[in-house]
Amino acid sequence: MRRSSIIAKDYKGRALLRKIWQVTDAGVLVTTDDLMNRLLNGDHSIFAIGFPLEDCFNYDDSVCKSYWQVFEFTTLIRFAL
Numbered sequence: 001m002r003r004s005s006i007i008a009k010d011y012k013g014r015a016l017l018r019k020i021w022q023v024t025d026a027g028v029l030v031t032t033d034d035l036m037n038r039l040l041n042g043d044h045s046i047f048a049i050g051f052p053l054e055d056c057f058n059y060d061d062s063v064c065k066s067y068w069q070v071f072e073f074t075t076l077i078r079f080a081l
Helices: 033-040
Strands: 006-008 014-023 027-031 049-052 056-058
Touching: 006 027, 014 033, 014 056, 033 056
Parallel strands: none
Antiparallel strands: 006 014, 006 056, 014 027, 027 049
């Protein structure tokens, strides 16, 4: 599951396209493409950010044609363990 794409809803309700670092019972730790390799190489100066499960959604290429499009979260499928 690590490195899979996911959509996370931030505190302002914006959609963020991120990569999964780790999944826990409480939420999903995510990072950007740029920082993923640094984390994998053991860079301890950076860290993944956590989002609660209810703010995480499956990434679907057919729905998410553009990173900058406005997402209607009610049409997205919630991420599940």
